[in-house]
Amino acid sequence: MGSGMYIASLLLSSSLVCAFSPEIRADTNRDGVVDLGGNTDAVGKDFWTEDRGAIFLPNIGDAEGRCYFTDRSGQDLSDIELASCNDASGDTLITPEYVAPLHTIPIQDIGSNATAHVAADLSSYVRIFWRRGSEWIYIDPEFIFNATAIRAGLELGIDSRALVADPDVWNGTVKISFTVADANTTKTDHVALKLAPVLLHHHLQPPQRLISVLGNDSTAAQHRFIRELDAAKQMAGLNTPLTLLGSSEDVWAQDLMEPAFASMPGPNGPISIRVILRAAQNSRPAGRQVFTHLRGRGIGGFQPVGSGGLGRREVNSGGNVETIPPYTSKKTGKRYPLGRILTGQHFEEKNSEAMMKFFQSQQLQDPLVIEAGWLAVGHVDEFISFLPADNQLGFTLAVSDPVAGLNVLRKANESGHGGVDAYSVNLRDWAPPQGAEPNLNWTISQVISDETVLHATTRAQKNIDSAVHVLLEETGLTKEDLIRIPHLFTDGEFSGPGHTESHDGLPPHMTPPKEGEFNVASFYPAAINGVVLDDHFICARAFGPVIDGKDIFQEAVEDAFRKSNMTVHFIDDFWSHHINGGDVHCGSNTLRDTAIPWWSQQ
Numbered sequence: 001m002g003s004g005m006y007i008a009s010l011l012l013s014s015s016l017v018c019a020f021s022p023e024i025r026a027d028t029n030r031d032g033v034v035d036l037g038g039n040t041d042a043v044g045k046d047f048w049t050e051d052r053g054a055i056f057l058p059n060i061g062d063a064e065g066r067c068y069f070t071d072r073s074g075q076d077l078s079d080i081e082l083a084s085c086n087d088a089s090g091d092t093l094i095t096p097e098y099v100a101p102l103h104t105i106p107i108q109d110i111g112s113n114a115t116a117h118v119a120a121d122l123s124s125y126v127r128i129f130w131r132r133g134s135e136w137i138y139i140d141p142e143f144i145f146n147a148t149a150i151r152a153g154l155e156l157g158i159d160s161r162a163l164v165a166d167p168d169v170w171n172g173t174v175k176i177s178f179t180v181a182d183a184n185t186t187k188t189d190h191v192a193l194k195l196a197p198v199l200l201h202h203h204l205q206p207p208q209r210l211i212s213v214l215g216n217d218s219t220a221a222q223h224r225f226i227r228e229l230d231a232a233k234q235m236a237g238l239n240t241p242l243t244l245l246g247s248s249e250d251v252w253a254q255d256l257m258e259p260a261f262a263s264m265p266g267p268n269g270p271i272s273i274r275v276i277l278r279a280a281q282n283s284r285p286a287g288r289q290v291f292t293h294l295r296g297r298g299i300g301g302f303q304p305v306g307s308g309g310l311g312r313r314e315v316n317s318g319g320n321v322e323t324i325p326p327y328t329s330k331k332t333g334k335r336y337p338l339g340r341i342l343t344g345q346h347f348e349e350k351n352s353e354a355m356m357k358f359f360q361s362q363q364l365q366d367p368l369v370i371e372a373g374w375l376a377v378g379h380v381d382e383f384i385s386f387l388p389a390d391n392q393l394g395f396t397l398a399v400s401d402p403v404a405g406l407n408v409l410r411k412a413n414e415s416g417h418g419g420v421d422a423y424s425v426n427l428r429d430w431a432p433p434q435g436a437e438p439n440l441n442w443t444i445s446q447v448i449s450d451e452t453v454l455h456a457t458t459r460a461q462k463n464i465d466s467a468v469h470v471l472l473e474e475t476g477l478t479k480e481d482l483i484r485i486p487h488l489f490t491d492g493e494f495s496g497p498g499h500t501e502s503h504d505g506l507p508p509h510m511t512p513p514k515e516g517e518f519n520v521a522s523f524y525p526a527a528i529n530g531v532v533l534d535d536h537f538i539c540a541r542a543f544g545p546v547i548d549g550k551d552i553f554q555e556a557v558e559d560a561f562r563k564s565n566m567t568v569h570f571i572d573d574f575w576s577h578h579i580n581g582g583d584v585h586c587g588s589n590t591l592r593d594t595a596i597p598w599w600s601q602q
């Protein structure tokens with residue numbers, strides 16, 4: 001054999017060995033497809049940044065209803081067991097529509113014995129699938145792709161089994177490696193992805209479904225509430241049927257949960273999955289309905305785990321978790337293009353550690369905390385609401401106005417109507433439990449000279465002023481922008497038995513007032529506590545004093561809303577909700593548009 005020939009074969013084999021260069025791509029430029037030609041999805045693909053980098057979804061719905069709620073003997077599964085089942089809890093791809101695409105570039109110059117592996121650096125959280133024809137094959141790190149497959153290029157998909165709940169455990173980033181071995185050469189390429197954050201909805205997002213509670217069959221009041229809510233929803237132009245949670249005495253659809261979503265780019269716009277966060281209240285069985293009633297195709301749940309969620313602390317309720325619509329902080333300059341969580345603390349106590357950590361882990365809506373411990377129930381939705389507005393921000397702040405509430409009655413007294421009944425509601429629809437009738441036998445003059453009412457008014461006004469100060473400083477809204485809704489306050493025992501005795505037989509769950517203090521509750525059904533459906537607002541009718549055939553408190557509330565340009569629908573929640581310390585917002589929830597391209601709004 002001549003030496004020339006030897007050199008030629010050496011060159012040939014070395015070119016064979018060194019020439020191949022594996023490449024795996026994802027939708028790094030976020031246009032909804034993996035670009036195999038050019039370098040649009042190649043540049044910077046192995047390092048995820050806010051501006052660039054592929055996104056994938058938690059695939060945690062239950063598309064085929066295969067999750068069980070009870071064990072074989074019919075016992076309810078524990079909260080953690082109940083939450084642990086979802087479409088990604090096995091190794092089968094049930095919902096290919098929710099995987100993010102990955103592709104390897106076809107490699108021709110490899111030997112027929114070449115092999116490849118695909119693996120994630122955090123393999124316990126993510127699943128990788130290989131598409132062969134109509135089949136999706138689960139790929140573990142040991143799976144070997146042969147030369148035929150490598151030459152054709154691999155069409156892969158990735159999803160997550162979990163949410164990011166603690167960044168010290170996992171911050172959502174994942175690096176996928178594609179390793180090709182041929183003869184004596186092994187080469188690896190990487191692509192970085194990040195799990196989509198779970199984002200809370202705000203009031204400006206279009207509503208898709210309104211949720212309430214079927215209620216206990218024996219309560220006519222809840223049935224009337226649902227009828228009126230349904231009719232108002234219809235008038236607001238929301239035509240999807242009311243979603244009703246199961247019959248239970250726990251009618252607080254707002255408090256059981258917080259609807260959210262996760263989304264990623266798709267070829268025809270965002271691909272998204274709903275994630276409903278169960279409130280951290282593990283002794284509140286109605287909250288399990290996140291998994292037993294709402295989880296389904298494209299809808300998953302989050303179960304906070306940790307000591308902070310023991311029992312049923314009101315500070316952990318969904319009504320105490322709202323979202324400021326998108327704004328840029330006037331104070332710090334920080335942008336919140338997806339809005340920012342607003343939650344109330346009860347003096348030293350904040351929402352459970354598990355939930356706060358979860359919110360912070362999602363990074364984009366870092367919670368702003370205001371004081372809500374001065375309220376008997378203690379939720380931010382008892383005195384604040386964000387309404388769409390025709391201004392630069394697109395929204396304004398509606399707040400309770402306790403002094404204005406008291407002044408409605410003072411004015412009536414001054415014009416000689418002090419003897420008129422303060423309430424215009426009757427007991428017709430309500431069977432009080434064990435004869436515990438609320439005292440509704442008050443005249444206007446009694447109310448305005450009542451020490452408790454006067455003190456509650458002062459206490460509420462002071463605390464609302466502080467919260468408003470924080471929110472105006474943050475958002476740049478001015479006092480003139482505020483929609484101030486007259487709202488009369490009293491103590492937590494005034495209007496009904498529901499405040500002191502928990503109506504679900506559980507131990508008291510309110511935060512005790514500060515020493516020498518009492519916490520306040522609403523005297524009349526509170527209109528501030530309403531539902532925003534586009535430019536419609538559904539809230540409670542006041543049932544205030546009737547003078548000359550007109551409910552003067554209701555009129556004052558209606559006047560105040562005029563400044564907002566919203567179409568307001570008033571419904572009767574007196575015996576269904578108000579008497580137990582909440583109103584329309586507390587008794588309902590909303591599922592809103594999830595097709596939100598958060599990555600392009602940064």
Ligand SMILES: *[C@@H]1O[C@H](CO)[C@@H](O)[C@H](O)[C@H]1NC(C)=O
Nearest residue numbers: 110111112113114182183184
């Ligand atoms: C592939 O492997 C087989 C069996 O190990 C061997 O006989 C063959 O020579 C190899 N082919 C190449 C191109 O290396």
Ligand SMILES: *[C@@H]1O[C@H](CO)[C@@H](O)[C@H](O)[C@H]1NC(C)=O
Nearest residue numbers: 112132144145146147148149
């Ligand atoms: C390569 O793998 C595919 C799928 O696993 C298989 O169908 C095919 O027969 C393999 N080809 C060779 C040459 O081993």
Ligand SMILES: *[C@@H]1O[C@H](CO)[C@@H](O)[C@H](O)[C@H]1NC(C)=O
Nearest residue numbers: 121122167170171172173174
């Ligand atoms: C996320 O965690 C990885 C390690 O798993 C780390 O390399 C990366 O810098 C982290 N990213 C952020 C934004 O903290």
Ligand SMILES: *[C@@H]1O[C@H](CO)[C@@H](O)[C@H](O)[C@H]1NC(C)=O
Nearest residue numbers: 013014016017182183184185
């Ligand atoms: C691969 O390695 C083996 C042993 O280390 C060696 O005999 C062989 O020549 C190498 N082949 C190539 C193509 O480098």
Ligand SMILES: *[C@@H]1O[C@H](CO)[C@@H](O)[C@H](O)[C@H]1NC(C)=O
Nearest residue numbers: 216217218219247248249433
């Ligand atoms: C309905 O409420 C009544 C009275 O509070 C109670 O006795 C009954 O057990 C409840 N039924 C259901 C299905 O919760």
Ligand SMILES: *[C@@H]1O[C@H](CO)[C@@H](O)[C@H](O)[C@H]1NC(C)=O
Nearest residue numbers: 388389390391396563564565
């Ligand atoms: C209400 O409508 C009027 C007239 O179009 C407009 O000037 C005003 O800014 C609107 N108010 C809000 C809060 O959107």
Ligand SMILES: *[C@@H]1O[C@H](CO)[C@@H](O)[C@H](O)[C@H]1NC(C)=O
Nearest residue numbers: 413414415416418445448449
């Ligand atoms: C109520 O009105 C009467 C008569 O107009 C007045 O004398 C009285 O002081 C008023 N009560 C209060 C508490 O303002």
Ligand SMILES: *[C@@H]1O[C@H](CO)[C@@H](O)[C@H](O)[C@H]1NC(C)=O
Nearest residue numbers: 437438439440441442443446
């Ligand atoms: C309501 O108050 C009036 C006058 O204070 C009293 O005569 C009446 O008995 C009371 N009614 C009830 C149901 O307490």
